[in-house]
Amino acid sequence: MNKDLTTGNPQKVLWAFCLPMFGSIIFQQLYNIADSLVAGKFIGENALAAVGNSYEITLIFIAFSFGCNIGCSVIVSQFFGGKKFDDMKTSVYTTLISGFVLCAALMIAGFCLSRDLLLLIKTPDDIIDASLVYLNIYILGLPFLFFYNIATGIFSALGDSKTPFIFLAISSSANILIDILFVKVFHMGISGVAWATFLCQSISCLLSVMLVLKRISKIHTERKTVIFSFDILKKLAAIAIPSILQQSFISVGNIMIQSVINSFGTSAIAGYSAAVKLNNLVITSFTTLGNGISNFTAQNIGAHILSRVRQGFRAGLKLMWILCVPIVILYIFCSKYLLLLFMNQASTDAIEIGKQFLFILSPFYFVISSKLVADGILRGSGTMGKFMVSTFTDLILRVLLAFVLSIKLGTTGIWLAWPVGWSVATVLSIYFYRTIDKKDGAACH
Numbered sequence: 459m460n461k462d463l464t465t466g467n468p469q470k471v472l473w474a475f476c477l478p479m480f481g482s483i484i485f486q487q488l489y490n491i492a493d494s495l496v497a498g499k500f501i502g503e504n505a506l507a508a509v510g511n512s513y514e515i516t517l518i519f520i521a522f523s524f525g526c527n528i529g530c531s532v533i534v535s536q537f538f539g540g541k542k543f544d545d546m547k548t549s550v551y552t553t554l555i556s557g558f559v560l561c562a563a564l565m566i567a568g569f570c571l572s573r574d575l576l577l578l579i580k581t582p583d584d585i586i587d588a589s590l591v592y593l594n595i596y597i598l599g600l601p602f603l604f605f606y607n608i609a610t611g612i613f614s615a616l617g618d619s620k621t622p623f624i625f626l627a628i629s630s631s632a633n634i635l636i637d638i639l640f641v642k643v644f645h646m647g648i649s650g651v652a653w654a655t656f657l658c659q660s661i662s663c664l665l666s667v668m669l670v671l672k673r674i675s676k677i678h679t680e681r682k683t684v685i686f687s688f689d690i691l692k693k694l695a696a697i698a699i700p701s702i703l704q705q706s707f708i709s710v711g712n713i714m715i716q717s718v719i720n721s722f723g724t725s726a727i728a729g730y731s732a733a734v735k736l737n738n739l740v741i742t743s744f745t746t747l748g749n750g751i752s753n754f755t756a757q758n759i760g761a762h763i764l765s766r767v768r769q770g771f772r773a774g775l776k777l778m779w780i781l782c783v784p785i786v787i788l789y790i791f792c793s794k795y796l797l798l799l800f801m802n803q804a805s806t807d808a809i810e811i812g813k814q815f816l817f818i819l820s821p822f823y824f825v826i827s828s829k830l831v832a833d834g835i836l837r838g839s840g841t842m843g844k845f846m847v848s849t850f851t852d853l854i855l856r857v858l859l860a861f862v863l864s865i866k867l868g869t870t871g872i873w874l875a876w877p878v879g880w881s882v883a884t885v886l887s888i889y890f891y892r893t894i895d896k897k898d899g900a901a902c903h
Contacts, residue, residue: 463617463754464539464761469773476750476777478619482610483746484739485626492630493592493651494735496637498728498800505648506800507724508588510731515575516596517712519564521705523604526557527611528749529698532756532838533690534615539760545690547683550674552690553608561604568597579717582724588648595652602656602663609666612674614753621669629662700842704849711853715860718872726869729811732800733793737819740785744778744827748834755838771835771891778827789820815873822877829884832891844890852883 463471494513498506530553537546572593573586581589610622633654640650719730751774758766789796797812829848836845856879863871 462539463535463757464763464766468754468766468769469776472751472754472770472773473777475617475619475754476747476774478623479614479746479750480743480781482619482623482626483743485623485630486742492634492637493655494731494800496634496641497648497651498732500638500641501647501651504585504724505588505651506731507582507727508585508648509592509651510734511576511579511581511585511716511720511727512589512593512596513731513735515572515579515593515709515713517709518706519568519597519600519603521709522560522564522702523600523607524705525698525702526553526560526604527607528701528752528837529553529611529694529696530608531611531615531749532697532752532840533693534612535753535756535838536760538615538617539757540762542760543677544679544681544683547674547677547679548685548687549690549694550612550670551683551685552687553611553694554605555686556691556694557604557608558601561601565597565600568600569594572597575713579713580720582720582727584724585727591649592652595649595656599656599659602659605667606659606663609663609670612670613666614749615756616673617753617757618673619750622666625662625666629658633658697837697840697842700846701837704846707850708853711857714857715872715875718860718864719869722869725807726811728801729797729808730815730869732797732808733812733815735800736789736796736816740820740823741826744781744823744830747774747778748830748837750774751831751834752838755835759839767835767839771831774831774834775828778831779824782823782827786820786823789816793817811869814870818870818873819876822880825877825884826880829880829887832884832887835891835894836887839894841890841894845887848883848886848890851886852879855879855882 463475465471494506494509497509530549533549534546537543537549573590576586576589576593613619613622636654636657637651640646640654644650646653716730719726751770754770754774755767758764758770793813793816794809796816797809801808801812829852833845833848836842836848856875859875859878860872863874865871867874
């Protein structure tokens with residue numbers, strides 16, 4: 459059901475819109491968590507390390523699909539909020555066509571470079587073959603990843619966050635069961651983990667795309683819809699490219715950090731692989747809430763109701779911090795039990811490394827969540843330059859400090875790089891948000 463985000467109490471409207479998105483991304487992350495869980499519990503520590511090792515490379519592909527999602531979502535939101543339904547439909551079809559071309563290019567590059575990328579991050583010999591199997595099957599499923607993300611971006615732009623939640627709840631739950639079936643019953647090893655994800659994502663994608671096209675076709679327009687527009691592609695690219703670059707460079711930075719971690723051995727890789735899944739569950743969830751704030755901002759800018767943007771910031775920040783409280787408590791006091799979901803009791807070194815990672819990072823979720831709220835408004839208002847400055851500051855600090863601090867402090871030094879990068883970038887994002895003016899597209903004062 460389409461929802462106008464420009465009317466009603468801002469906090470109630472934003473929370474009702476964002477909470478299903480939060481649920482959706484929790485289920486989305488269950489795909490990767492299920493892979494690591496089944497690999498670690500039913501295959502072994504090396505399999506867990508292989509999935510985690512490959513995951514850092516898959517984040518590059520996710521970055522491109524995320525950029526398409528954000529670009530489409532913001533532009534469609536603005537047209538929907540402004541009741542410009544002809545341009546809105548053209549934006550949808552333009553995104554689908556350009557997304558297909560981009561996905562095809564990435565698949566070719568991925569198949570050609572997958573082994574080289576694994577060697578680049580110093581993948582240990584005992585897990586490189588398993589990592590390559592998982593990565594290649596993942597690349598084969600890229601079209602489903604891309605078009606599912608585009609479809610969810612369109613649903614969000616139309617104010618509908620409940621439909622993607624339903625699709626993901628069903629498909630991610632099925633993924634866990636199929637993971638176990640392929641590994642325990644059919645003895646497919648790490649390829650079974652990858653094929654289970656491929657199967658469930660493909661079904662979820664096809665259903666989502668069919669429904670979104672049906673939803674779009676029912677919206678009345680004054681003229682025949684233009685299927686592709688270079689002018690609208692430029693508007694999409696102005697939002698999508700910075701988002702892709704942001705996510706891509708973060709992925710490259712994570713790969714560089716992964717290469718440092720790999721030098722500490724398989725136990726360090728396994729411990730980090732499990733802990734970073736739990737961390738990414740939170741960060742990706744908060745990023746998705748930030749995307750919801752982008753949709754809220756974009757719709758209100760499209761409708762020229764600019765006074766609601768600051769109200770949206772306060773409502774978004776309140777929601778983020780409420781969610782932070784139980785997560786931080788859980789990660790500090792129950793980290794061992796959460797990590798044991800991925801590993802066996804015998805993996806003592808890996809568990810200790812994972813516990814230390816979560817203990818250092820989790821208190822700073824209050825900090826990074828503040829940044830992601832401000833980033834949501836920067837994206838929704840089209841203020842991409844300032845958004846990029848903040849994001850790259852975080853990335854550069856984390857990568858440099860991971861290399862430097864690991865020399866003296868080992869893996870502890872790598873984990874300490876996160877809070878420093880997050881804190882500095884948060885100060886920048888909030889400053890940029892507070893200095894947005896009408897010229898940038900939103901009045902937040």
